[in-house]
Amino acid sequence: xxxxxxxxxxxxxxxxxxxxxxxxxxxxxxxxxxxxxxxxxxxxxxxxxxxxxxxxxxxxxxxxxxxxxxxxxxxxxxxxxxxxxxxxxxxxxxxxxxxxxxxxxxxxxxxxxxxxxxxxxxxxxxxxxxxxxxxxxxxxxxxxxxxxxxxxxxxxxxxxxxxxxxxxxxxxxxxxxxxxxxxxxxxxxxxxxxxxxxxxxxxxxxxxxxxxxxxxxxxxxxxxxxxxxxxxxxxxxxxxxxxxxxxxxxxxxxxxxxxxxxxxxxxxxxxxxxxxxxxxxxxxxxxxxxxxxxxxxxxxxxx
Numbered sequence: 001x002x003x004x005x006x007x008x009x010x011x012x013x014x015x016x017x018x019x020x021x022x023x024x025x026x027x028x029x030x031x032x033x034x035x036x037x038x039x040x041x042x043x044x045x046x047x048x049x050x051x052x053x054x055x056x057x058x059x060x061x062x063x064x065x066x067x068x069x070x071x072x073x074x075x076x077x078x079x080x081x082x083x084x085x086x087x088x089x090x091x092x093x094x095x096x097x098x099x100x101x102x103x104x105x106x107x108x109x110x111x112x113x114x115x116x117x118x119x120x121x122x123x124x125x126x127x128x129x130x131x132x133x134x135x136x137x138x139x140x141x142x143x144x145x146x147x148x149x150x151x152x153x154x155x156x157x158x159x160x161x162x163x164x165x166x167x168x169x170x171x172x173x174x175x176x177x178x179x180x181x182x183x184x185x186x187x188x189x190x191x192x193x194x195x196x197x198x199x200x201x202x203x204x205x206x207x208x209x210x211x212x213x214x215x216x217x218x219x220x221x222x223x224x225x226x227x228x229x230x231x232x233x234x235x236x237x238x239x240x241x242x243x244x245x246x247x248x249x250x251x252x253x254x255x256x257x258x259x260x261x262x263x264x265x266x267x268x269x270x271x272x273x274x275x276x277x278x279x280x281x282x283x284x285x286x287x288x289x290x291x292x293x294x295x296x297x298x299x300x301x302x303x
Contacts, residue, residue: 051234054226056219060087063216068094073166073186073211075151075194078218081272084189085149087218091187092145101144108153141184151188151211152197156204163207186211221269221276228265231276232256239281254284259294267301 052061067074068091076084076091085104092102148154154162169183188211197203221228240253256264269275282300283292 051230052224052227053230054219054224056223057227060216060218064091065094067091067214067216069096070214071185072213073188075212075215076187076189076218077194077215078189078191079220079272080191081274082218082220083273084191084218085147087216088145088147088149088187088189091216092147092185095145095185097143097145097185101141102147103141103144104147104149106149107158108150110153110155110158112155143184145185145187148186148188148211150191152190152192152194152203156202159204159207163204163210166207166210221272225265228276229261231273232261232264232280235277235280236284239277239284243284252290254287255291257291257293260292260297263294263297263301 052058064087074091076087078084078087088104089102092098148162166186169186194203194208194212198205198208221231236254236256240250243250264276264279271278279297279300283297286300287296289296
């Protein structure tokens with residue numbers, strides 16, 4: 001337990017929180033050094049609140065807080081829509097590199113063409129182009145964090161180049177075992193089992209073992225039923241704010257009835273957080289009443 005209590009400047013501390021009054025713009029409370037206090041508070045706020053009360057999410061937050069100060073690569077696993085991108089942002093925000101750049105590259109946007117052709121193209125991300133074409137660390141990510149989203153979608157010919165880059169940048173340790181701040185930390189996300197892709201020779205084994213130095217698994221929404229009620233309130237307020245900022249006429253904040261909440265909490269959510277957001281957004285847009293009941297909700301839950 002002592003290790004959990006001694007991590008400094010990483011996580012949110014004790015603060016009473018009425019989860020019925022969560023808003024998308026909470027003041028930052030991330031300054032007290034206690035992992036367990038963070039877990040019990042049920043929220044981390046680094047620009048957008050990360051709400052949790054279920055045991056699977058508490059376990060994820062404990063692990064995230066412990067590994068954030070480390071310099072090793074992290075692989076974040078989870079189904080589509082579970083919030084892996086948010087976890088990657090939190091990992092950076094709770095790390096010793098939090099004041100340095102966070103750069104994200106979506107591997108699914110990389111075309112199936114020779115690497116040397118693509119990274120020379122004008123539409124290729126400059127940071128990616130500089131990584132491949134130079135022995136120097138691009139200034140955009142120097143000392144920061146590079147997040148490779150959906151690394152499972154990275155074309156095979158790019159995987160070898162990425163492995164070469166990682167071997168050049170890593171290990172980020174000097175002889176005195178301190179991080180090399182001219183280098184950067186690599187965080188990757190995947191929605192599938194990468195080990196299976198390695199076995200089927202669709203993903204380079206050496207690259208998998210490099211990026212999988214530490215792993216985090218984000219649980220699907222169906223395994224965090226205790227969180228759904230809070231997520232409903234948070235999502236409704238987020239949608240309300242987005243509609244107001246778009247000059248959409250709303251008389252007051254939409255309410256979700258008890259019966260509708262039960263319907264939402266008992267649904268399987270194959271699309272996870274993305275599906276929850278889309279379901280509530282469609283329902284709010286089409287509802288003529290400020291109280292959402294199960295009848296109208298059912299019309300949008302299986303589209």
